[in-house]
Amino acid sequence: MNMLWRPVRRLIRWRLSRSARKVLETRTLERLDGVWLRWLPDEIDLFLANLEPQAKELRPLSDLGQLPSAGNRLMVELAIYTAAAYRALLEAGLSRESSRSAVADIGWNVYALLLRLNSLPLRLVTRDPGKRLRGTIGLLLRFSFSAPGYAVEARRGGDDRITH
Secondary structure (H helix, E strand, O other): HHHHHHHHHHHHHHHHHHHHHHHHOOOOOOOOOOOOOOOOHHHHHHHHHHHHHHHHHHHHHHHHOOOOEEEEEEEEHHHHHHHHHHHHHHOOOOOOHHHHHHHHHHHHHOOOOOOOHHHHHHHHHOOOOHHHHHHHHHHHHHHHOOOOOOOOEEEEEEEEEEOO
């Protein structure tokens, strides 16, 4: 499985790197000693260099090979990088609040792209926002938020998609 996920991890790191630069270059960060500062590109590079070692440390805990679907593995891999980014920011000396806020904004940027990719087929076939939303939710329930082995109820109630 590791060989198959190398390109996926490369894509995640690429997107995460772009998102991190976008977020960290444009915000003021608080250090543990209460000093507020802005990171320079070299400091962002150090953070990004620390990201993969942090992810490698966390990855064995996830037991990715036991997950039932590629979508489940993708979501867990993204969670690993989220936790790794938080740890790397803390190791860089940032406060917990500043680290949480930066990770939230970086994650928002990454997940927004994934949502745009997932909803692309619907955007190509309809301009109706309701149809796009219902279709996108339907696609997300198949990939990447499928739940093999869990009792998930997904049904239609007229035009609505109901999940439990």
